[in-house]
Amino acid sequence: MSAEALSASDYIKHHLQNLTYGKFPAGHEHAGEWGIAHSAAEAKAMGFSAIHLDTMFWSITLGVLFLWLFSKVAKKATTGVPGGAQNFIEMIVEFIDSTVRGTFTGRNAMIAPMGLTVFVWVFLINFMDLIPVDWIPQLAGWVGASFFGMDPHHVYFRVVPSTDPNATFGMSLAVFALMLFFSFKIKGVGGFATELTMHPFSSSNKLLQLIFIPINLILEVVALLAKPLSLSLRLYGNMFAGEMIFILIALMYSAGIAAGVFGGFLQLGWAIFHILIITLQAYIFMMLTVVYMDLAYQTGEDH
Amino acid sequence: MNINYTLIGQTITFFIFVWFCYAKVWPPIINAMAERSKKIADGLAAAERGQHEQELAEKRAAEHIREAKAQASDIITQAQKRAKEIEEAAKDDAQAEAERIKVSANAEIEQEVNRAREHLRKEVVVLAIAGAERVLKQEVNAAAHAVALQDVAAQL
Numbered sequence: 001m002s003a004e005a006l007s008a009s010d011y012i013k014h015h016l017q018n019l020t021y022g023k024f025p026a027g028h029e030h031a032g033e034w035g036i037a038h039s040a041a042e043a044k045a046m047g048f049s050a051i052h053l054d055t056m057f058w059s060i061t062l063g064v065l066f067l068w069l070f071s072k073v074a075k076k077a078t079t080g081v082p083g084g085a086q087n088f089i090e091m092i093v094e095f096i097d098s099t100v101r102g103t104f105t106g107r108n109a110m111i112a113p114m115g116l117t118v119f120v121w122v123f124l125i126n127f128m129d130l131i132p133v134d135w136i137p138q139l140a141g142w143v144g145a146s147f148f149g150m151d152p153h154h155v156y157f158r159v160v161p162s163t164d165p166n167a168t169f170g171m172s173l174a175v176f177a178l179m180l181f182f183s184f185k186i187k188g189v190g191g192f193a194t195e196l197t198m199h200p201f202s203s204s205n206k207l208l209q210l211i212f213i214p215i216n217l218i219l220e221v222v223a224l225l226a227k228p229l230s231l232s233l234r235l236y237g238n239m240f241a242g243e244m245i246f247i248l249i250a251l252m253y254s255a256g257i258a259a260g261v262f263g264g265f266l267q268l269g270w271a272i273f274h275i276l277i278i279t280l281q282a283y284i285f286m287m288l289t290v291v292y293m294d295l296a297y298q299t300g301e302d303h
Numbered sequence: 304m305n306i307n308y309t310l311i312g313q314t315i316t317f318f319i320f321v322w323f324c325y326a327k328v329w330p331p332i333i334n335a336m337a338e339r340s341k342k343i344a345d346g347l348a349a350a351e352r353g354q355h356e357q358e359l360a361e362k363r364a365a366e367h368i369r370e371a372k373a374q375a376s377d378i379i380t381q382a383q384k385r386a387k388e389i390e391e392a393a394k395d396d397a398q399a400e401a402e403r404i405k406v407s408a409n410a411e412i413e414q415e416v417n418r419a420r421e422h423l424r425k426e427v428v429v430l431a432i433a434g435a436e437r438v439l440k441q442e443v444n445a446a447a448h449a450v451a452l453q454d455v456a457a458q459l
Contacts, residue, residue, distance in 0.1 A: 022307065044305055052309040059313060063320045070328045077335035079342060086335075093332050113329035114321045121320060161313075166306060170313025174321075177314075 008251055013040060015133060015247050017156040018164060019140070022050020038154040052164055054140075059161040062124040063117075070120070092120065096286070103290045106186070106297030111290060114178075118171070119286035125167070126239055126278030128160045130271050133246045162239040162281075165232065172232035175289050179227070182296035191299065196220040231288050238281050242274050420459075428456045 020043035024030045028045070036053075037043035043050065073089045082090060096119060100112040128136075137157040144155035161167040183192045199220065201212040249270060252263030431452050439448055 018305075018309075020305070020307075046305070046307070048307045050305065050307040050309075051312060052307070055309050056312050056316075060316055063316060067320060067323050067328060070324070070332070074328050074331040077331045079335050079338040082335075082339075089332060090336055093329070094336065097333065110321070110325050112333075113325035116329060117317075117321045117324040164309065166309035167313045169306070170310045171317050173310065174314045174317040 011251060012244075012247055014153075014156065015137065015158070015243075017043065018052035018158050019054040019156045020046060020050045021053050022046035036150075036154075037156075038151070040156075043156075052158075052166060054157050054159070055161045055164040055167050058128060058159060059121075059125060059167055062128070062161075063121050066117075066120045066124055070116075092116070099287065100290055103287065104294045104297070106182075106294065108182075108293070108297070111293050114293075115286050115290050118289050119282050122162065122171075122235065122285045123279060123282035125160065125162045126281055129163075129239060129242055129246065129278060130274060131159060132267070133159075133243070133250045160239055160243055162235050163243045165236045168232035168236040168239075169228075171285075172228040175231060175292060176228035179292050179296045182293060186297050187299055196224070227288075227292055231285065231292075235281050235285050238277060242270075242277055245270055246274075424456060424459055427459065428453065431456060 017040045020037040021034065022037060022043070023034050023046060024032065024042070025045045025047065026032075028042070037046060037050070070089055073085050077086060093116060096116045097112055100115050104111050136159045137155075140157035141152035141155040144150040145152040158164060183195075187195060197213045197216050197220070198209075199216055201216055203209045203212060246267065249263050249267045252259045252266070254260075255263075432449060435448055435452055
């Protein structure tokens with residue numbers, strides 16, 4: 001959206017609203033029907049029975065792009081002298097493989113491919129942040145107005161799925177589910193229960209131990225739940241803050257030539273710095289995923 | 304910032320992508336890499352083996368050359384010896400031949416001399432008789448003196 005037509009705060013709000021497709025709540029003129037929300041309030045009123053089309057679109061598009069690119073190279077993978085594309089892909093694969101080897105001590109052929117998927121997917125998702133903030137939303141507004149007869153002001157479009165907590169929580173929930181699955185699979189129900197109740201406090205005194213069990217359970221469950229929460233919030237927070245700065249810089253373009261030129265330099269500087277952040281966040285997300293899997297696999301009593 | 308179905312959609316997407324990567328993307332790449340590193344290791348081992356073999360071959364070749372040199376010098380010595388022997392034999396042969404030729408030449412010369420002497424003897428006799436005939440024609444009977452003259456001629 002161009003800033004002239006909106007106030008600065010509207011501009012920011014517009015950028016922070018997802019394109020929401022959901023069920024209109026009671027009291028709406030289309031109550032009970034499914035449709036695209038025309039305002040932030042409408043989207044909010046839809047509650048849980050809604051889906052963010054932009055988040056899903058970009059995350060699936062980028063994931064498919066990643067898988068298409070890698071499987072294309074994988075199909076033609078030669079054991080002889082590799083070409084440029086294969087070299088590049090192998091570099092990433094090698095990097096992930098050595099990281100997983102160094103971190104994950106269990107035996108599971110799924111962990112390294114998961115690390116690769118998480119790393120490249122999250123990186124590509126984060127990379128969308130480097131595209132100037134107005135380009136794709138403007139395009140989406142134009143498409144919405146020309147092909148779907150919508151008011152372009154009502155076409156909300158967020159380009160970076162990792163600035164949508166749904167996306168980051170969705171991924172961390174998957175990681176959490178795998179964590180629980182492997183914990184039960186490797187340690188068994190009893191082993192997992194022991195892990196949750198016998199640490200960090202333990203005593204040879206039966207009575208004392210009985211008192212310790214609920215305390216341990218609370219501590220360990222909090223620690224367990226904190227893992228997916230911190231995993232998703234870290235990514236979400238970093239990317240949201242980064243995007244917000246881009247939006248604020250973009251506001252300067254409508255504040256005269258001097259501010260616009262200054263904003264251009266700021267955007268360039270922040271984008272260059274942001275390259276580090278998006279890579280680092282993708283790496284951290286991948287690394288923590290692998291570490292959590294390793295924790296799920298650890299049967300040792302040492303903490 | 305509304306939490307909604309996107310959460311579940313994202314979770315499902317995550318599982319699908321991870322599964323696809325696990326099933327289709329990861330194995331071919333990692334296998335190709337493992338196979339290549341095995342190939343390289345094999346190649347390096349083969350190169351080392353080749354180098355080792357080359358060293359051995361060089362050693363063997365040097366051995367062969369040394370042997371050949373020794374053999375050659377043996378052969379040369381033998382040949383020289385043989386040549387000397389042949390030379391000696393030839394010299395002996397030549398000497399013997401020369402001796403033989405000399406002997407036969409001498410014999411021939413002797414023969415020739417004898418023949419010439421015989422001839423000369425006859426001539427002398429004739430000449431002497433002719434001379435004596437001339438002398439005696441004037442003073443003596445030729446037939447009476449011929450016997451005496453032949454005696455003289457026989458003493459030649």
